[in-house]
Amino acid sequence: MKVDVLLGLQWGDEGKGKVVDVLTPKYDVIARFQGGPNAGHTLEFEGQKYVLRSIPSGIFQGNKLNIIGNGVVLAPDLFMDEAKELEKSGHQLKQRLHISKKAHLIMPTHRLLDAANEAAKGKNKVGTTGKGIGPTYTDKTSRNGLRVGDILDNFQQKYAEHKARHEQMLKALNYTDYDITEVEKKWMEGIEYLRQFQLVDSEHEVNRLLKEGKSVLCEGAQGTMLDIDFGSYPFVTSSNTICAGACIGLGIGPNKIGDVFGIIKAYCTRVGAGPFPTELFDETGKKIRDLGHEYGAVTGRERRCGWIDLVALRYAIMVSGVTKLIMMKSDVLDAFPVIKACTAYQLSDGSVTRDFPFDINEGITPVYQELRGWNTDLTHVTDKSQFPKELNDYIQFLEKELETPIVIVSVGPDRHQTIEM
């Protein structure tokens, strides 16, 4: 019986998709447990690049069962586009992608509400992906949601009632200039398409498989700093991205969890608004963005770039009980003579802390430790014995600061550019 969990520890886009694909051969089942099409998980192999949004990243290797769990929010139209694209490139999904009947549906009006809420916030907007994530989870927790299982019975009436309620809300927000006729038509096609998949009680399925001795890898979306409870609130997403989210989003007991893999970039990025203490506004930040191709996989937005933040990472490791770290995009730092790591925050009263504070919105000055860069092309490295000394020093420094071992170092986007430690 084995459930491992894989999480982003920063502000998302750490490279979770790539690692899930790499680790898939070791598991029987890959399951998504939260988030929705706000995620963009990129995989590269055999010269092809795929961006997955709602479909787990275990879909490409060895015919494994993939599950979309109850904690996920699903947009049928976007899901249909994503799945058909994969089918077109020869990947059959219908038998091995199961969808929880308890997953909530993102309606077209949820996306309008997302836009309306952002407009109402004005300069304080979150910079959401516009996929309707916040309003869908809000409907879920306010006990107004529409679930995948609802499409099996009297669906049109339920849909109409939810839509009418949303229209009232949009009116109250003075957001009335829209026409969703076409979008709605496609959305309904998406509902019909969804019926071709196995809609399951995934909590029963996962626990039965565990009883049979099967192993499960839970794939997180977003990152700890975007967690609704522990992230940089209110500039967060609307789900629990930490380890506990896997228990809730799949119906797995916490005592079943084995390893918790924390995915980190060798530096740090953020897309959307909100605090980011180690953000670089200078040429160095621009160089990281250019070399790391730091543009959003979902929205194409420029990602904000900065040095690694060990205060935030210690916190992320703590709240999820991370047992192993995986460092991504190490090659992006190949050409930096000096690499910096934020080891503590100086607060506005002058005090210095290594503990993540209540509010990082203002008054944080990062305290940096400087390390020597390696000035070596890592992208062709095939074994850790070829690592330059400075990279080994950086790894050891991080392991000591974070009190957690780094078990994989990624040196390029391809599946094979992955070094086990």
Ligand code: GDP
């Ligand atoms: P996710 O949301 O956590 O799955 O990450 P994204 O896919 O949004 O962003 C990670 C980006 O970095 C993708 O474009 C990946 O192809 C790419 N990537 C992943 N690992 C590496 C790596 O080690 N080096 C480089 N240069 N790119 C990587």
Ligand code: IMO
């Ligand atoms: P993956 O899984 C990076 C950010 C948005 C915004 C905030 C809220 O690819 O790592 P939302 O649409 O969720 O209501 O937006 O969260 N955000 C992400 N940033 N990677 C993601 O996913 C993200 N999903 C949401 O930019 O700041």
Ligand code: MG
């Ligand atoms: Mg992403």
